[in-house]
Amino acid sequence: RKEVEQDPGPFNVPEGATVAFNCTYSNSASQSFFWYRQDCRKEPKLLMSVYSSGNEDGRFTAQLNRASQYISLLIRDSKLSDSATYLCVVSPGTASKLTFGTGTRLQVTL
Amino acid sequence: GAGVSQTPSNKVTEKGKYVELRCDPISGHTALYWYRQSLGQGPEFLIYFQGTGAADDSGLPNDRFFAVRPEGSVSTLKIQRTERGDSAVYLCASSPDREGTGELFFGEGSRLTVL
Numbered sequence: 001r002k003e004v005e006q007d008p009g010p011f012n013v014p015e016g017a018t019v020a021f022n023c024t025y026s027n028s029a030s031q032s033f034f035w036y037r038q039d040c041r042k043e044p045k046l047l048m049s050v051y052s053s054g055n056e057d058g059r060f061t062a063q064l065n066r067a068s069q070y071i072s073l074l075i076r077d078s079k080l081s082d083s084a085t086y087l088c089v090v091s092p093g094t095a096s097k098l099t100f101g102t103g104t105r106l107q108v109t110l
Numbered sequence: 111g112a113g114v115s116q117t118p119s120n121k122v123t124e125k126g127k128y129v130e131l132r133c134d135p136i137s138g139h140t141a142l143y144w145y146r147q148s149l150g151q152g153p154e155f156l157i158y159f160q161g162t163g164a165a166d167d168s169g170l171p172n173d174r175f176f177a178v179r180p181e182g183s184v185s186t187l188k189i190q191r192t193e194r195g196d197s198a199v200y201l202c203a204s205s206p207d208r209e210g211t212g213e214l215f216f217g218e219g220s221r222l223t224v225l
Contacts, residue, residue: 034212043216100152
């Protein structure tokens with residue numbers, strides 16, 4: 001079983017739609033959680049950290065369920081520019097070894 | 111520039127050859143990471159340096175892979191006797207400190223193709 005599992009997609013949604021991605025992780029000792037974004041043929045970039053209480057950054061909301069070892073990302077009012085691969089990332093608690101999922105590809109269309 | 115710089119951006123080599131990939135991290139960043147990414151996959155951890163020392167090299171796939179960071183800044187990833195399965199994008203990232211925010215700053219990668 002992979003340490004971090006994601007549905008690879010692609011998710012094809014129209015502009016303005018709300019879309020949610022999920023991710024599960026296997027190491028119950030994991031302490032830090034993140035979503036990274038990767039555009040085609042570009043490097044990954046941090047989108048947001050994920051906290052137990054849930055957190056929001058504009059149109060993006062991240063949730064963590066430690067009991068179920070499950071992380072989610074919700075994007076509201078999708079824009080064409082949101083088209084990218086979203087990588088779920090888990091860490092043991094320091095920045096020492098971030099483990100990435102395979103990523104979920106999102107394509108937002110007109 | 112102020113970002114992580116990786117060279118070469120593209121490298122094509124033949125099976126069995128030796129390859130070196132270089133990473134110049136953001137100035138002042140003490141932590142440096144190497145990942146590799148194959149098509150359709152997420153980045154796969156290889157090795158992490160804190161300063162000059164390898165703090166975690168558990169991701170190196172075998173003894174053909176080796177990395178150094180002799181002065182705590184620039185790092186070189188070395189691959190001996192390359193195999194076709196080594197073909198991937200090799201990503202370097204840096205971050206400011208050990209207990210970071212989880213934000214790794216990635217370079218654009220070195221795309222390695224082994225023929």
